[in-house]
Amino acid sequence: MNYRHGFHAGNFADVLKHLVLCELLRLLTAKDKKLFVLDTHAGTGGYDLGGGMAARTGEAEAGIGRLMAAPKAGTPGAVARYLAAVSAYDRKFGPAGGPLRRYPGSPRLIRAGLRAVDRFVACELHPQDAPTLKREFAGDRSVEIRQEDGYHALKAALPPPERRALVLIDPPFEATDEFERLARALRHGLRRFAVGCYAIWYPIKDTAAAHDFVSGLADLKTLRLEIDVPAEGGKLSACAMLVVNPPWKLEEAMRESLPWIEARLGPGVRTAIFAPPASSPVPAPPSS
Numbered sequence: 245m246n247y248r249h250g251f252h253a254g255n256f257a258d259v260l261k262h263l264v265l266c267e268l269l270r271l272l273t274a275k276d277k278k279l280f281v282l283d284t285h286a287g288t289g290g291y292d293l294g295g296g297m298a299a300r301t302g303e304a305e306a307g308i309g310r311l312m313a314a315p316k317a318g319t320p321g322a323v324a325r326y327l328a329a330v331s332a333y334d335r336k337f338g339p340a341g342g343p344l345r346r347y348p349g350s351p352r353l354i355r356a357g358l359r360a361v362d363r364f365v366a367c368e369l370h371p372q373d374a375p376t377l378k379r380e381f382a383g384d385r386s387v388e389i390r391q392e393d394g395y396h397a398l399k400a401a402l403p404p405p406e407r408r409a410l411v412l413i414d415p416p417f418e419a420t421d422e423f424e425r426l427a428r429a430l431r432h433g434l435r436r437f438a439v440g441c442y443a444i445w446y447p448i449k450d451t452a453a454a455h456d457f458v459s460g461l462a463d464l465k466t467l468r469l470e471i472d473v474p475a476e477g478g479k480l481s482a483c484a485m486l487v488v489n490p491p492w493k494l495e496e497a498m499r500e501s502l503p504w505i506e507a508r509l510g511p512g513v514r515t516a517i518f519a520p521p522a523s524s525p526v527p528a529p530p531s532s
């Protein structure tokens with residue numbers, strides 16, 4: 245396991261993923277019914293932007309850094325709430341104002357979006373990152389941290405007694421068969437709990453593999469959100485969030501939010517939204 249999310253925390257990919265995650269949490273907790281949330285690949289929970297891994301790549305500056313620095317007039321509601329969650333986490337580490345010191349990972353954003361009645365399980369397998377995640381939530385009894393394979397946890401945790409669930413699947417894509425593992429785990433989860441909301445992040449590096457993955461899920465009700473940034477030095481330049489069984493207001497919120505983000509992340513950044521009717525074919529990507 246070589247992947248460390250600390251190098252990438254707060255980059256354009258996190259911006260898309262965490263914007264969608266925050267809005268999903270808001271929409272799914274609007275009903276007066278309990279929610280179970282599973283974060284299958286949780287990372288460490290919070291990231292130091294001032295030093296360490298993030299400072300070595302500078303990826304956060306071109307992501308969350310640009311959004312935080314942008315004038316706030318006319319910010320779409322979903323983006324404003326995401327930025328407020330980021331600021332609220334950062335303020336735990338010192339006074340407001342100035343550059344961000346720390347960026348919240350998915351477990352922190354989930355924890356901030358949950359109510360007392362909800363339940364949250366976060367899985368992280370890395371021998372260094374799992375203990376860090378445990379320390380991040382030390383003493384917080386509303387989060388259950390497990391150092392175990394998130395795909396196994398997904399199978400074991402569903403269906404949840406709450407009968408409502410959000411599952412975030414955010415693998416590192418180090419393994420060559422990650423798309424296959426992900427698709428198998430998702431199908432398994434859907435067989436056990438068909439009405440759950442599943443939010444999946446994936447890179448668009450190998451466009452054919454990403455296309456095959458999405459095509460294989462064409463029978464499902466999904467909302468797909470993509471972002472593409474100008475490539476620099478062979479770095480990841482495009483990724484997507486695929487939401488299976490999206491709450492109906494998510495699309496509207498993203499249609500408002502993504503153009504705003506696109507305009508502020510810099511020249512050449514493109515976002516796209518795909519809300520295909522179930523069973524419609526996914527057009528093949530242009531051959532490169």
Ligand SMILES: C[S@@+](CC[C@H](N)C(=O)[O-])C[C@H]1O[C@@H](n2cnc3c(N)ncnc32)[C@H](O)[C@@H]1O
Pocket residue numbers: 245247248249261284285286287288289348349350351367368369370373392393394395414415416
């Ligand atoms: C992309 S990062 C997660 C980032 C986090 N979800 C966030 O948004 O802040 C993927 C994480 O999955 C962990 N990981 C890799 N394989 C895993 C597995 N099978 N089960 C659980 N965690 C795993 C990695 O150590 C890494 O920290």
